[in-house]
Amino acid sequence: MKTAAFTKSYGNRTVLRLPALDLPEGMITAVIGANGSGKSTLARVLAGIEAADGNTTVLKDCSVGYLPQKSYAFRMSTRRNILLNGEDSARAEELMQALGLEDLARQRAGKLSGGETAKMALCRLLMGTYRLLILDEPTAAMDMESTLAAEELIRKRCRETGCGVLLITHSIQQARRLASRAIFLHRGELAEQGDAERVLYLPQDPLTQRFLEVYGV
Amino acid sequence: MGAAFQQAWELIRSGDPELLNILSTTARVSLTSSLLALLLGVPLGILYGVGRFRGRRVLIVLNRTLMGLPPVVCGLLFYLLFSGVGPFGKLKLLFTVPIMILAQVALITPIVIGTMETYVAQTAPALRETALGLGFGRGKRFLLLLNECVSPMISAYLLAFARAIAEVGAVAMVGGAIAWKTNVMTTAIMMYTNRGSFTLGIALGLILLGLSLLVNAALSLLQRRLNP
Structure with a gap:
């Protein structure tokens, strides 16, 4: 799956300006970035909760299941x-x-x-049953044991149904445990995307490098 | 006060026909008006809470203003509209129970709308986001929202009923407090007090409080059963 390039603004303020993103089926893609980098807005736009500027169709013909940050x-x-x-x-x-x-x-x-x-x-x-699962910090409120159990469920779902998973997380460790691909956002823009091995261990982008340093990993 | 309690008990025990008439008129007016207000106010409150249409904010401000409408002003408006020279004078509704119900509906519907609007505006965004995320359609989302609204509906009804049963200004103006016809508990209390029958007034007041307590207790129990 590939998204269309899009922007998202609130009034005059553009909070997201993204090129096309790869969301391969059967793989978990982690989205990382600091607070306010636009991770949750990205999730909400892809899930159809909020419209992109100009009502751009960001994902075509794709059934999306979305888990918001705050569970209801x-x-x-x-x-x-x-x-x-x-x-x-x-x-x-x-x-x-x-x-x-x-x-x-x-x-x-x-x-x-x-x-x-x-x-x-x-x-x-x-x-x-969805082709793409968007999970916005699904384990943020869980203890470690539950987090690992939830991660196993997500991994299993992805493996068994071949659906794509977009995992928004603050935990670099979680991204490393789960993701095959990673996207790093900085102030609403794409800093880096690619294989998780590269983005999460050997990032090319100085912003990603600094982010990983700050997180001490 | 002790004498008032005794007299209230005596009035109930003796089954005084005038008291029974006042009680049944009060129940008819308050229960009917609060139910009608609920039927009108819940859909409007939900619409104001979730709707995104032009003029919504103006309607909300207007409704909040109407929530504080003085009963006598409401009574005066209905009096002018339904008096012999008013536009609806031909209906000959003035000094009847239906006009008392109408006046109370106008008075308490904004309370129901306001209660529902506040709750729905707070709840709907999270509910919508979750339900959309699961891929639920508009119909299922609406049913889920209605299910969330059960408890605030009971609260809104309680508020509306409390205002209706305790209200005196509007019903006195449009009903005229005519004995055996449009006299309700509050207007009867006023009438007895004006006549100097304070004990009887207090006795009726105690019965009114008792009635209100019964309805509140019953609905609170229902609310607890629905939300254990």
């Missing part, structure tokens, strides 16, 4: 929240078990903790 729990039980996106209850059980939610299945989702809500939201998204 609908006013119903955890299980019903997950089953909102598919009726396969065996699959729902499997997902809940993978993330340790099985004991919370009947609990009202509004009473889950932040981490549990994030797990529920990931299970709910993974109930659906």
